[in-house]
Amino acid sequence: MDFQSCVNINKEWDIVGARQIGRDFARKIGFGTVDQARIATAISELARNIYLYAGTGKICFETIEEIDRKGLVILAVDDGPGIAEISKVMEDGYSTSGGLGAGLPGVKRLMDEFDIISEQEKGTEIKAVKWVR
């Protein structure tokens, strides 16, 4: 998939930058206020994970259009250490950084579709989709 726009995540402030760009993107596609907040929050969680665990990576946005629906794809990619136990990080309350452990399970609930591929020592790729209602 050729992504329309990507934000590099290298420093902490990029988390804010990514969610602002993502929110604008969501608004242009036609998402309502609540879904814009959901999308921006999901991006914030994904960007923070990249920053905290991989150091650097990027978040990309793309509009998808099907015959009867339209949506936003968010792709979060890093080439960090990867996730050893994906089932663990998808549990509510699991955190290795002293956080709330709400990040990834939260993103899954905030978005309509959620897919994670991670390989140790290679990196992690998370794809999440939200459809306009």
Add this chain to the structure above:
Amino acid sequence: MRIPILKLHNYLLISIQIDLDDQSAIQFQEDLLSKIHQSGATGVVIDLTSVDIIDSFIAKVLGDVVTMSDLMGAKVVLTGIQPAVAMTLIDLGIHLQDVPTALDLEQGLIKLRQELEE
């Protein structure tokens, strides 16, 4: 970016009007605690009317600052949480159950006064 903390009698009032990054959130936590210490304030209202995103990190910082202030003897009330923010917090699985909240600044001050009189 520093968030201004205003003193009014024995209350501290804060209105968060920037898109909070992690560093500003941590800085605010430290600033608020030292301001409580300096001023001897017994009540704090943090107004979130202009905040349109609270992710898990910011939620943790806010929840923690309420508990920390409580340890120091100051009651904190969070006010003005937007409908979209309330909905995304629940999606994230964050319930902030022990955190006092109120609809707006005015209700927040009323709540503080009631709590402090008890």
